[in-house]
Amino acid sequence: MDARTPTSPASGYVGQALPRKDLRRLLEGKGCYVDNVVLPRMVHAVFVRSPYAHAKIQSIDTQQARQAPGVLCVVTGPELASLCRPWVGVISHLQGMQSVPQWPLAMERVRWNGEPVVAIVAATRAQAEDAAARVEIDFEELPAVVDEEAALLPDTPLIHPELGTNLCWQRQVESGDVDAAFAQADAVVAATFTTSRHTHVTLEPRSILASFNPGDGQLTVWHSTQVPHMMHWMLSHHLQVPESQVRVIAPDVGGSFGLKIHVYGDEMATVALSKMLGRPVKFVADRMESFMSDFHARGHRVHARMAVSKAGQIQAIEMDDLQSLGPFGSYPRGGVNEGRQVINLVGAAYGVDVYRGSTRVVFQNKAMYGQYRSVGHPVACMVTEGLVEQAAAAIGMDSAEFRRRNYIAPEAFPKKLVTGPVLERLSQHEAHDKLLALMNYSGLRQEQAAGRAKGVLRGIGLASFLEMSNPSSATYGRGGVAIASQDTCALRLLPSGTIFCTASINEFGQGANTVCAQIVATTVGVSIDAIRVSLGDTDVAPYGGGNWGSRGTGIGGEAVLQAAKTLRRNVLAFAAVLLGCDVATLEIRDSQVVDAGSTQARISLQELAGIAHFNTEKIPAGFNPELAVHASYAQRTYDGICTNGIQGSHVEVDPETGDVRLLGHWVVEDCGTVINPLLVDEQVRGGVVQGIGAALYEQCLYSPEGQLLNCTLADYHVPLAREMPDIVVGHTCSPTATSELGAKGAGEAGVAGASAAVLNAINDALRPLGASLYGLPATPQRILSALHLASDRYKS
Amino acid sequence: MREPEDTVTLTCTVNGQPVHAQVPARQHLADFLREHLELKGTHLGCEHGVCGSCTVILDQQPVRGCLVLAAQADGATLETIEGAVQSHRVTDLVDAFVERNAAQCGFCSPAMILTAAHLLEHHANPSRAEVREHLSGNYCRCTGYEAIVDAVINTAALRRKKEGA
Numbered sequence: 001m002d003a004r005t006p007t008s009p010a011s012g013y014v015g016q017a018l019p020r021k022d023l024r025r026l027l028e029g030k031g032c033y034v035d036n037v038v039l040p041r042m043v044h045a046v047f048v049r050s051p052y053a054h055a056k057i058q059s060i061d062t063q064q065a066r067q068a069p070g071v072l073c074v075v076t077g078p079e080l081a082s083l084c085r086p087w088v089g090v091i092s093h094l095q096g097m098q099s100v101p102q103w104p105l106a107m108e109r110v111r112w113n114g115e116p117v118v119a120i121v122a123a124t125r126a127q128a129e130d131a132a133a134r135v136e137i138d139f140e141e142l143p144a145v146v147d148e149e150a151a152l153l154p155d156t157p158l159i160h161p162e163l164g165t166n167l168c169w170q171r172q173v174e175s176g177d178v179d180a181a182f183a184q185a186d187a188v189v190a191a192t193f194t195t196s197r198h199t200h201v202t203l204e205p206r207s208i209l210a211s212f213n214p215g216d217g218q219l220t221v222w223h224s225t226q227v228p229h230m231m232h233w234m235l236s237h238h239l240q241v242p243e244s245q246v247r248v249i250a251p252d253v254g255g256s257f258g259l260k261i262h263v264y265g266d267e268m269a270t271v272a273l274s275k276m277l278g279r280p281v282k283f284v285a286d287r288m289e290s291f292m293s294d295f296h297a298r299g300h301r302v303h304a305r306m307a308v309s310k311a312g313q314i315q316a317i318e319m320d321d322l323q324s325l326g327p328f329g330s331y332p333r334g335g336v337n338e339g340r341q342v343i344n345l346v347g348a349a350y351g352v353d354v355y356r357g358s359t360r361v362v363f364q365n366k367a368m369y370g371q372y373r374s375v376g377h378p379v380a381c382m383v384t385e386g387l388v389e390q391a392a393a394a395i396g397m398d399s400a401e402f403r404r405r406n407y408i409a410p411e412a413f414p415k416k417l418v419t420g421p422v423l424e425r426l427s428q429h430e431a432h433d434k435l436l437a438l439m440n441y442s443g444l445r446q447e448q449a450a451g452r453a454k455g456v457l458r459g460i461g462l463a464s465f466l467e468m469s470n471p472s473s474a475t476y477g478r479g480g481v482a483i484a485s486q487d488t489c490a491l492r493l494l495p496s497g498t499i500f501c502t503a504s505i506n507e508f509g510q511g512a513n514t515v516c517a518q519i520v521a522t523t524v525g526v527s528i529d530a531i532r533v534s535l536g537d538t539d540v541a542p543y544g545g546g547n548w549g550s551r552g553t554g555i556g557g558e559a560v561l562q563a564a565k566t567l568r569r570n571v572l573a574f575a576a577v578l579l580g581c582d583v584a585t586l587e588i589r590d591s592q593v594v595d596a597g598s599t600q601a602r603i604s605l606q607e608l609a610g611i612a613h614f615n616t617e618k619i620p621a622g623f624n625p626e627l628a629v630h631a632s633y634a635q636r637t638y639d640g641i642c643t644n645g646i647q648g649s650h651v652e653v654d655p656e657t658g659d660v661r662l663l664g665h666w667v668v669e670d671c672g673t674v675i676n677p678l679l680v681d682e683q684v685r686g687g688v689v690q691g692i693g694a695a696l697y698e699q700c701l702y703s704p705e706g707q708l709l710n711c712t713l714a715d716y717h718v719p720l721a722r723e724m725p726d727i728v729v730g731h732t733c734s735p736t737a738t739s740e741l742g743a744k745g746a747g748e749a750g751v752a753g754a755s756a757a758v759l760n761a762i763n764d765a766l767r768p769l770g771a772s773l774y775g776l777p778a779t780p781q782r783i784l785s786a787l788h789l790a791s792d793r794y795k796s
Numbered sequence: 797m798r799e800p801e802d803t804v805t806l807t808c809t810v811n812g813q814p815v816h817a818q819v820p821a822r823q824h825l826a827d828f829l830r831e832h833l834e835l836k837g838t839h840l841g842c843e844h845g846v847c848g849s850c851t852v853i854l855d856q857q858p859v860r861g862c863l864v865l866a867a868q869a870d871g872a873t874l875e876t877i878e879g880a881v882q883s884h885r886v887t888d889l890v891d892a893f894v895e896r897n898a899a900q901c902g903f904c905s906p907a908m909i910l911t912a913a914h915l916l917e918h919h920a921n922p923s924r925a926e927v928r929e930h931l932s933g934n935y936c937r938c939t940g941y942e943a944i945v946d947a948v949i950n951t952a953a954l955r956r957k958k959e960g961a
Contacts, residue, residue, distance in 0.1 A: 026902025029837020029877035254903030509900030685940025713846035
C-alpha cells in the first residue's frame, strides 16, 4: 500500500482483500433488480420494432391492437413526439461531428432492424406482446447502408440526406516525417485488422420502471443504470419535468459494462408513457430485442503499418481506422469515442512520435452503437501489438525483448502523446518483467519449441496495453455534454456512533459499496461494520458522475476519502471541546477517541454522537459540531489518468478443426493504490474473459440487407466456464499523484489487452505453417481459412 | 386450439409448501414462480434456455425455468434459491462464494449456487475441469469464472473434511 494512504496501522482496511458485505444478499436471491420491483397499478410496455434496416413507414394500423385484451394504449412515434424533446448525439468539441435529431420512436423512417416503432401498454406483459402482434405496419423498404467500406462511396445511399454524407466524424493526426521514416526503415510490416461488432450481453437486460404521479408532478424511475445522475438530467430535460421533481433509483444492476450509460428510445418512451397515463409503466427488454436494440460496439477495420530498425526500434506507425457507427450519433456520449481512443492509443504504449493516423466514423443502418467496456482500447492494442509481433519477427528478435526496448523511458514522464493526451506515469518495465516471471515465459518458449518438433501448435502471445481512467471534463463536459466530471460523497455520524455514507458513484457488482466502506472506516478510524453505504438513489446520493471510464474508485473514492477526513477532523474538534484538551493530542481508533500518546480511550464516538444529537445542552456555548459532511473531487490535471499493464496468453491450435484451446492467461496491471485486491483481481479476470469472448466468439452478424442474423444466446456465443482458463493476476503499483488516494482505473484492464494477447498467441502457434490472421473473432473457420491460404501459397 | 388466456390447474410443492394455482396455460415456470409466488430469486436472462439464470430444481433435477411450462410442474416438487437458502442446504456454498468474491452483479448467482449444489450432491470431489464443465450451462458475464470454480472446490473440500471428521 502506498505510504500516502491515510491508514492508521492498527485498523487500515485499504489494501485488504475484504469480501463484499452486500454479496450474500445477491447470492441468496434477495437482490432487488428493476424487474423485481412491483408497484400498485403498474402496467407493462412492449415495442413493435422495425423488421427492416432502412424503410419508409407508409402507414400504421393500430386498431386491432387497441382492441386486444388488457391494452391501455398503442402509441406511434409522432403521437409520442410531443411528450419528449428529441436529442442529437454529438459532442461539440469533437470538431466536425454531426448527427440528426432522434425521437423515442421512429418517425417517418426506420433506420435499423430493431428500431422501436410502436409502443403498446397493457395490464400484463403477455397481453402487451399479444397486442403487438396485431399492429400492422406498411413499410416501403429502402436500400440500406451496411458495409463500412462502401458508406462513403458516391453511389451509396445517404442515411440522412440532410447531412449530405454518411460520415459522422473524422480526425487526422500527423507528426514527424512519416514518409521518410518508412522509406529509410530496415523493415516495414503491415496488416489489416478487423474487429466484429459485438455487444455487452448483460445478463439482466435493460430494464426501467417509471412512475409519474400526476398528483404532485413527481417522476420516480427505477432504472438499471450505471449513471443515475446523468439519467436524472436527461429525464428532466427531455421529458420536461423540473429537475427537483425527478428521482432516479438504480437498485441492484445486473451487469452493465458501458451498456447502461446511454439514452435509449424505448426507455424514454416508457417514461413518457408513464407521464401520459399517470401510472407506473415497466419495460424489460427480452433477449432478442436486446441484441437488436442494445448498443453495439467495436466494428473496426484498421489498415496499419510500422517501420522498424534492425536494432528493434519502432520508427513510425501509420494507421487508418474505419469505425462503423449506428444510424445516429449515440446520446449523450456520441459513440465516436471508440475511434477517438483508437487514434489516440495506437502506438501510444511505445510513445511513437512519428505517426500518421486517420479515424473515420461512418453511419450504418445497423443497431445503435456506443461505449462498451474499455472503449477503443482493445482495437488499438490489437493493432499495435499485432504490428509489434510482426516487426519483431521481421528483424529476428524475440517480441518480449522488442517491447522492452520500445517502452517509454521512466524519465520521460509526464509524456505528451502526439495525439494530445499526456501520460502521467507508467510502470511498463516493471509490469513486463513481472509478467514474464509469472508466466514463466522462457519456460513456455522452450516447451513450445519441443512441442513444435512433434507437430504441436502452441503459441504464446503478449500484449502490452494502456488504460485510460479517471477522466476529466475533457471527455464530455467540455463538449457540452451534461455528464458530471466530479463526484461527491456525503457522510453523517449517526447517534450510535456509526457512519452513513452515500456518494454519487454507483454499485453494479464491482464492489463500490465495499470500497467506500473501506476508505471511510480506515480514514475515520472505525470498524468497517460501523459503516452503512447507500448508493444509486438521486434523492439520497449527492450529484456526480457515477461509474464509467474507470472513474468510480479513482474519482469517487477520492471524494469519499476527503469527506472522511473532514468527518474525522470534525469529530476530533468536537471531542477536544468536550474534553477540554488540545485537538492534537487526540486520535480515533476503533470508534473511540483516544489519547494519541497513551492510546487511552477518552470518549466513544457513540457518546460523542449522543451529545451532538440528543444532549446538546452539554455542548459548550459558541461551538457547533458538524457531523454531517460532504466533499467533492474532480480530476483536473490531465484529460485522464493513463495507466498500463501487460497480458500473456498461451494457446494450442488444432490445425484439423481450427479450434483454439486456452492453456493459460496472465495479467499484470497497475491501478495505483489497490483498495481491495479481491475485488480488483476478479474484475480484471472478468474483463479478460470478455476480451477472450471478443477474440474467439462474439460477433453481431448482419445480412447484406442489414438484417441482424444472430439474436439469441445460442447464436451469439459468450464465454462459458469450460472454455476459459485460470487467469493469474499480478499488480504493479504507481499511484497517481493527482489525488491523495492514488487510485487509478482497473475496470478496462482485462478487456484492453486480452483480445490482442490471444490473437498474438494464435498467430504465434500458426507461424511455423506460415499462416496468420488479423480478423476477430478468430473463429475455427477463419483459422482454417488462414491455414488453407498458407498451404496454397506453399504449393504455388 | 386454446386461447392465450386459457388457464390450467396446477398443484405442486414449492420449497416444501403445497401450492394450488390456476395458471395461464402458456405461462412458463419461471414467470409463475416470479409473478404468482413472488419468488424473485429466479432470474430471467434470455427466456430461450441458454443463460441458465432461471435454473430451479424440479424433482431434484436442475431445469431451465423458462423452458418448462408451469403446467408441466403439476405434481412436482420444486425448489428455488429461496428454498435452498431456507433449508440451509447451500449455506456453506454461499459462504464460500462470499469469501472468494465469486459474484459481481449477482444476476446469475442464485442459479449458479443451485447448479453448483447439484454437482456437489452427486460428486464430492470434482476436479476444476469437472466444475467448469458442470457450470457451463450457467453464464456469468462479470467474473472470470475462476472465483466461482474456487468457491465450489473449496466447499467440496470443506464438506469432505466435515464428512471425514
